[in-house]
Amino acid sequence: MEYTERQKQEFKRQFASIRRKQMVVSGLLIILMIPYVTANESTGMVLGTYPIAMVVPVFFVVVIGALVFSFRNWRCPACNKYLGRSLNPHYCWKCGIALR
Numbered sequence: 752m753e754y755t756e757r758q759k760q761e762f763k764r765q766f767a768s769i770r771r772k773q774m775v776v777s778g779l780l781i782i783l784m785i786p787y788v789t790a791n792e793s794t795g796m797v798l799g800t801y802p803i804a805m806v807v808p809v810f811f812v813v814v815i816g817a818l819v820f821s822f823r824n825w826r827c828p829a830c831n832k833y834l835g836r837s838l839n840p841h842y843c844w845k846c847g848i849a850l851r
């Protein structure tokens with residue numbers, strides 16, 4: 752399908768916003784990894800304050816939420832196909848539209 756210059760610009764603008772949201776969600780996940788990896792099995796505490804039993808369910812809810820969000824967000828603005836694992840695609844693998 753052929754798009755006008757104006758539409759192509761709009762797709763790039765939309766993709767910039769999609770990518771920004773994706774970065775925020777990825778950043779949040781990385782921040783959440785910190786308490787997760789510092790969990791102390793012998794004391795059963797995370798960061799010395801929170802019980803692991805309380806943190807783990809919250810962690811999984813957030814991770815699943817982030818995955819669902821990514822799956823819905825990380826799509827081509829033109830053809831709506833999932834963009835795959837690359838965080839920096841220049842083109843849509845499906846319709847070939849320039850994303851950046």
Ligand SMILES: [Zn+2]
Pocket residue numbers: 827828829830831832843844845846847848
């Ligand atoms: Zn596409």
